[in-house]
Amino acid sequence: MPLTSSRLTAACAFALLSVATSAMAADTCGTAPADAASATSQRLLQALVDTNGVPGMGAAVWRDGRVAWTGCAGLRDVDARAPVQRDTVFRLASVSKVIATTAAAKLIDEGRLDIDAPVGDTLPWLPPAWSRVTVRQLAAHISGAPHYAGNDLQTLGRIRYPTARDAVGYFSGRALLSPPGTAYRYSSWGYTLIGAMIEARAGEHFLDYVRRVTDGLDIGADGDAPATQAATLYDIEHGDARRVPRTDMSYTWPGGGLAATPEALVTFGGRLLEHRIVGAARWQAMQQPALLADGTPVHERDYEVGFGWRIGRDADGDRIAHHAGTTTGARSVLLLWPGQDTAVGVLSNAMWVSAIEPTAQLLAAPFRAPPSGLVAAACPTGARLTGTLKEARFDLAATFRLEHGRCVGDIAAPAPLRDFFASAYAWPGHRLRIVALADDGTLSRAALATPYGLYDLRAVREGEWTASLNATSTLTLTR
Incomplete structure (x- = not known):
């Protein structure tokens, strides 16, 4: 049976989902904060937008089983002077990857996916070299799959790929950059292939399965949100904010083509923390670093690479699981503290040079216990x-x-x-x-x-x- 999406009324679905989740958070989008923690996080978010030149940003914090705060700063649409609101939908960019791997993990829990089997066992139409890689290797960027190259991003945004299999056909004729399992090479194309595996094992369109996994949240394909909710995309690299056209992200739905409200994103993170999407054992397994063929844990910069998630420590040594994203019109992050039932998401409607993980940690700080050993110091009013x-x-x-x-x-x-x-x-x-x-x-x-x-x-x-x-x-x- 051909894979066709049931997204005929996707815009309406986005609108209905925002109504369904609207009673969850302490909202500082257009209203005065009701508690000290929300007031502090909102003040920090506003200071950030005042300083970084991004037209608009949204953020949210999940704490102890609920969305504790949703914050907005700046403009969703500069020309219309429309502010970012609670239901504003932003591009997730590569934060989409942890949603894709969670969908894959759900299939593992359901007994429908073996992430260590060669993908060619499920997708016999793949070229021989690609057939040998596994979903585990694809998720950890050690499959050898290439990333975008040349004019890929200039041409792809004008092409509509009905399914992940169709999108895989664009790049599957390219050579692997290294033998599977031997080297870390970041690849969003690898996640498009994960999407094809999800479609094949779930028996339904990738977006439809993601909708079931995220169960009522404002998470869907970029471009499906109503115009009154979707954050306008901007380029701020060359002066004043310049509106850029929205491109078709069907070539990379699993790797960078999803969109969400901040509140929906942290609720997704909170449900993971509470084992409401996959079981506790599977969630723990997702946080374990993948291993290269020689037994070396996969790492990049200051984090290890698990099943989609980047695993590291915050400034106080607490364990974190996170993923960030960047693309035209977006900079994003979802960061979780496993064992603390705390998550934070930060979304923007422009790409910007950023230390996005430290930013997320500071926005969540008012909702977490203060670190020990803080030194008392007076505000230096009037001092040089x-x-x-x-x-x-x-x-x-x-x-x-x-x-x-x-x-x-x-x-x-x-x-x-x-x-x-x-x-x-x-x-x-x-x-x-x-x-x-x-x-x-x-x-x-x-x-x-x-x-x-x-x-x-x-x-x-x-x-x-x-x-x-x-x-x-x-x-x-x-x-």
């Missing part, structure tokens, strides 16, 4: 500050004030900071903002809002604060 970055010492034109008990500071970035953030796509006024996480008049811990995102600024002693900007760069502020 100096900064140090990469051995450069400089004076700071900084002003601090108390806003309803919260210490907030604005900094005009001097040359060393302008140089550090020089690759930012946008940076209104070349200013940074500091927002304390507590509203008790102190500056013990704060978010440093920059064009790259939010960074964790902490007092190390009275009158001195530090923020780690990357593995080799720490900003120190001294009164």
Whole structure:
């Protein structure tokens, strides 16, 4: 029986789903925050949009069995002056990958998919070289599958692929870049092949199976949301926000072609944490690092690679599972703290240079227990500050004030900071903002809002604060 999608009324489905989930979160989209944690996260999100030049962003936090906060900042549509709202649907980009692997994991739990069997056993139409790879290898980017190349992204967005099998036909004639299981090579094409496996083993269209797995959430194909909900896509790399056309993402639905509201995304994460999509054992298995043929755990940068998820530690050593995404008109992340029933999602309607994982961690911080060992420090109102970055010492034109008990500071970035953030796509006024996480008049811990995102600024002693900007760069502020 041919695989055809039942998405004839997809836009209506998106609208109905938003109604079904509308009573879940502490909403700061257009209303005053009702609790201190929501007020803090909303203040951080607004500071971020004020600093990074992205037209609009949405975020949400899942905590203890519910969506604890949904926040909005900026504009969904610049020309119409339409603000981001609770039901705004953003591109997920590569965050789509963890939804695809969760769909595959559901099939494992149902006894319908063997992720260690050669995919050619299920898809006999594949060329011989591709037939030998496994879903486990595809999910961990160790299958040897290539990524986008040449003019792929310039041509693909104009082509509609009815099914994942059709999309696989675009690239399956290409050679593998390495023998399966021998090297990490990031590949979204590998996830398109996972989509074809899901369709074959589920017996239905990839999007239809994802809809069943996500069960009533605002998660679907990019482009299916009603115009009144869909975030307009923007390019901010070359000056003012420039609207860019929406492209057809059917070539990469499993690898980067889904869309969601922030609230739906963190609810998906929360359901995973609570074993409501796949069982506890399967969820634990998804978090285990994949192994290369020589037994080496697969890793990239500061994380290991599991079944779709990136596994690492946050700044305080707590274990996290996460995935980020970037594509035209989007920058995204979903980050979970396994064992803590906490998830955070951050979505944008423009691609931007960003430290997206630290940003997500800061937005969730007001809902988590504060780390031990925080140093008490007064808000430096009326004080002169100096900064140090990469051995450069400089004076700071900084002003601090108390806003309803919260210490907030604005900094005009001097040359060393302008140089550090020089690759930012946008940076209104070349200013940074500091927002304390507590509203008790102190500056013990704060978010440093920059064009790259939010960074964790902490007092190390009275009158001195530090923020780690990357593995080799720490900003120190001294009164």
